[in-house]
Amino acid sequence: MIDAARERIIDCDWHYQDSFKEVAAYMPEPWRTKYKHSNWDDAGVKQNLSSFFPTSTGDRQNYGKVVREHSNYPDEPEEPERVREGMDFLDIDVSLQISHLILAMGGVNADDKRVQAFTKGYVEYMLEEVLDPDDGVYGLAPMPYSDVEASLDILDRIEDEEAYVGACFVTAGASPPLGSRKYDPIYERCEDLDLPVVYHTGGSGLDEYVRAGYQEMIETHTLGFLESNMSQIVSVACQGIPEKYPDLDIVFMESGVTYIPGLISRLDEEYLKRPEEAPLLDTRPSEYITDFYFGTQPLEISARNELLELCFDMIGTDRLLYASDYPHWDFDSPSIINDLPMLDDDDRRAILAGNAEGVFGL
Amino acid sequence: MSDGLVEVGPATEFEDGDHAIVEVGRAEVGVVRADGEFYALRNQCPHDGGPVCKGIVQRELLGEFTGTGERVEQYYGEECIISCPWHGWSFELETGTHIGDERIQLPMYDVVVEDGIVYVDTGE
Ligand code: FES
Numbered sequence: 001m002i003d004a005a006r007e008r009i010i011d012c013d014w015h016y017q018d019s020f021k022e023v024a025a026y027m028p029e030p031w032r033t034k035y036k037h038s039n040w041d042d043a044g045v046k047q048n049l050s051s052f053f054p055t056s057t058g059d060r061q062n063y064g065k066v067v068r069e070h071s072n073y074p075d076e077p078e079e080p081e082r083v084r085e086g087m088d089f090l091d092i093d094v095s096l097q098i099s100h101l102i103l104a105m106g107g108v109n110a111d112d113k114r115v116q117a118f119t120k121g122y123v124e125y126m127l128e129e130v131l132d133p134d135d136g137v138y139g140l141a142p143m144p145y146s147d148v149e150a151s152l153d154i155l156d157r158i159e160d161e162e163a164y165v166g167a168c169f170v171t172a173g174a175s176p177p178l179g180s181r182k183y184d185p186i187y188e189r190c191e192d193l194d195l196p197v198v199y200h201t202g203g204s205g206l207d208e209y210v211r212a213g214y215q216e217m218i219e220t221h222t223l224g225f226l227e228s229n230m231s232q233i234v235s236v237a238c239q240g241i242p243e244k245y246p247d248l249d250i251v252f253m254e255s256g257v258t259y260i261p262g263l264i265s266r267l268d269e270e271y272l273k274r275p276e277e278a279p280l281l282d283t284r285p286s287e288y289i290t291d292f293y294f295g296t297q298p299l300e301i302s303a304r305n306e307l308l309e310l311c312f313d314m315i316g317t318d319r320l321l322y323a324s325d326y327p328h329w330d331f332d333s334p335s336i337i338n339d340l341p342m343l344d345d346d347d348r349r350a351i352l353a354g355n356a357e358g359v360f361g362l
Numbered sequence: 363m364s365d366g367l368v369e370v371g372p373a374t375e376f377e378d379g380d381h382a383i384v385e386v387g388r389a390e391v392g393v394v395r396a397d398g399e400f401y402a403l404r405n406q407c408p409h410d411g412g413p414v415c416k417g418i419v420q421r422e423l424l425g426e427f428t429g430t431g432e433r434v435e436q437y438y439g440e441e442c443i444i445s446c447p448w449h450g451w452s453f454e455l456e457t458g459t460h461i462g463d464e465r466i467q468l469p470m471y472d473v474v475v476e477d478g479i480v481y482v483d484t485g486e
Pocket of ligand 1: 407408409410411412413414446447448449450451
């Protein structure tokens with residue numbers, strides 16, 4: 001084991017508990033004014049993306065069981081200094097901040113520009129109030145990808161901002177799925193800018209994940225978070241994004257690791273029977289997917305060691321990125337990685353920091 | 363079979379896409395005509411043993427990325443492929459290589475046509 005407190009630790013997925021009210025001040029019109037005069041206030045924060053009536057199966061904090069000492073989540077908007085406090089608590093040197101509120105964007109069906117306005121406001125708000133590369137606090141810029149032009153505007157905006165080290169695509173609710181040629185211009189621009197694309201699963205629509213009627217969050221969170229990532233991995237690989245944009249770094253966040261061997265094995269089986277349906281691929285989809293990077297959280301440490309070892313072997317320890325997901329309910333601390341018996345110290349250092357240094361240029 | 367040739371039949375009886383099955387030692391071998399050429403392959407699919415040589419022969423469908431935002435252009439290439447009728451694993455007739463993974467190989471045999479008769483040449 002390494003002494004995590006003395007090593008550099010990079011956390012690739014920290015959720016900044018942003019506030020619609022605070023971000024609204026940075027949104028373009030008319031949403032800046034509309035929001036001010038609305039009754040929404042900080043509703044999205046306090047209800048932590050769910051509420052009793054009617055939008056989610058379960059309370060993320062499990063009805064009072066889960067509390068956070070080093071964050072205002074889930075009761076109040078975060079204060080920027082508390083991010084540093086939480087990082088100190090977890091012995092994290094560098095964190096990549098991902099908007100908490102954007103995770104619900106997949107549930108927006110209205111044909112208006114609120115997602116575009118939010119993402120533009122968020123990018124400015126974070127630059128102004130939160131991100132601080134000198135202090136190890138970096139950000140990923142959320143892409144309102146259903147609007148390609150608005151996404152390109154954001155990429156133009158952050159082009160010279162050292163604080164932003166990647167573009168974030170929330171995988172829940174993307175329609176068409178994210179391998180579609182519709183999104184090509186965003187990928188092309190990210191490749192040009194050498195910005196990794198970070199796909200992050202999300203909980204919007206969990207109650208009706210594929211079908212309505214699930215009762216508990218253990219069901220919808222287990223299935224829905226997985227499905228959102230799996231659907232995009234399959235789409236991105238089969239539609240040949242890695243062949244179209246070979247220098248683009250692709251990262252998938254927040255579904256653990258055990259699903260990947262199962263998914264790629266099944267996909268390869270299909271590919272050998274119908275390869276002409278993925279005509280841009282030169283070989284099995286698994287060969288491309290194991291070139292992607294994967295956030296480790298929530299790592300399935302209760303699984304048998306042989307299974308985890310096999311997963312690490314198939315994905316490659318050079319492709320795994322430590323992620324805490326702090327302050328969310330199922331966060332992982334660095335010791336989750338450090339304690340794994342099947343890793344050697346070089347692997348631990350790679351997963352906890354080295355791989356992220358390479359991908360994000362940190 | 364003294365000279366290592368196994369007789370298949372008169373070349374004139376084959377149209378493109380036709381196949382015939384012969385025994386070569388203990389192996390079943392399929393002889394297939396495509397684009398006027400004869401090919402011989404083991405009639406045992408590496409996937410699950412299906413009769414691959416009885417499958418459809420056609421040109422390989424390819425795709426090309428022509429530019430950001432464009433639909434992938436699909437067209438039939440020059441290569442002829444044969445597809446196992448059980449689940450569709452497909453092989454180049456020239457090489458016996460699986461079109462999706464070149465590590466998967468169907469054993470090939472030499473074919474000769476002498477005096478209008480097609481033979482599999484076992485090389486023995
Ligand atoms: S046995 Fe030939 S494709 Fe399955």
